[in-house]
């Protein structure tokens with residue numbers, strides 16, 4: 001079953017809507033070096049994560065400069081999973097993984113030269129369309145056939161992100177067959193505010209496409 005993560009939650013009511021829509025994971029963005037309407041401060045991140053119910057996974061999305069700083073952030077926010085964009089080498093990610101009480105998702109773009117090393121250092125890999133500064137939330141898709149090759153090559157769970165919307169997530173799931181899909185800007189009414197109808201449609205389309213692919217033996 002393709003897992004669905006909805007990322008960039010800034011408000012309690014959006015968190016509730018994402019849970020009600022049947023998403024598997026909720027992302028909060030905290031400690032990033034890019035300017036984004038989806039970033040929240042430490043206190044808000046911790047409060048949003050604390051309210052995620054059992055059986056739904058909370059994810060802290062961050063862009064650390066050092067192992068120490070992200071370890072401190074994990075202690076403050078207490079997520080189930082930390083998603084690391086840019087900044088750390090595979091060796092540093094390995095050190096972080098041993099240090100924190102959270103699972104680790106490493107973010108790469110589909111053409112990254114060290115994809116296997118990042119996959120080995122983390123619990124899962126997220127393939128995103130990153131900007132020049134290494135940030136996500138670009139709203140841009142990338143070459144899904146390349147990501148499908150990554151899914152087929154690696155043992156690690158691979159999450160697809162980048163420019164997904166309720167309209168294209170079905171094709172994305174059918175083409176890439178990822179472990180999960182992740183969306184931020186594609187289900188917003190405005191920057192940092194989720195469109196609850198779009199969130200519901202996104203989750204439905206992703207799950208429907210997964211069921212169709214399983215039925216077709218893909």
Ligand SMILES: O=C(O)c1ccccc1N[C@@H]1O[C@H](COP(=O)(O)O)[C@@H](O)[C@H]1O
Nearest residue numbers: 007036136137138139162163183184185
């Ligand atoms: O969403 C952001 O603004 C962001 C900023 C810095 C790092 C990561 C960020 N978001 C992640 O990027 C993916 C894809 O976003 P989108 O769907 O293309 O808008 C998102 O799911 C977050 O994990």
